[in-house]
């Protein structure tokens with residue numbers, strides 16, 4: 001199948017001031033697009049030519065995995081941001097977060113710390129295990145928790161390209177801004193579908 005860059009549910013300037021239009025022009029318009037283009041070129045003539053994205057993440061390796069997982073991860077990240085995001089989750093997800101981490105504030109602190117301490121490029125994930133129990137995972141480079149048998153619920157990109165134009169070396173400042181944009185409605189729906 002031909003993989004495509006998803007349309008975003010917001011304009012590129014609408015996440016300002018938390019994430020600038022300039023960052024989205026590069027991060028979405030150049031980086032995300034490049035992973036899509038590379039993936040489509042790499043799968044030609046291979047066993048993954050007709051595979052869906054999740055199958056590629058599960059079973060491929062090397063360049064096909066790296067680009068396929070980066071397409072998956074960026075789509076998962078961008079689709080859960082909103083100009084009207086922030087605040088706290090409600091319902092079953094809120095209860096599960098409190099049960100697992102003690103409070104929403106404690107979860108936020110642990111997730112933020114995972115992002116700040118991930119060495120090099122990668123992603124921080126809130127995932128559910130096979131018993132629907134929540135946990136936070138750090139994955140390097142294009143890493144995706146599907147390969148560990150987990151179901152992803154929320155992700156935060158901590159590659160430098162996600163924040164360098166806005167906050168330069170200050171990854172913690174980007175992480176602080178990220179919380180202003182999380183669309184909990186999307187995250188709640190992902191959790192409810194488990």
Ligand code: MN
Nearest residue numbers: 157159161162
């Ligand atoms: Mn990225």
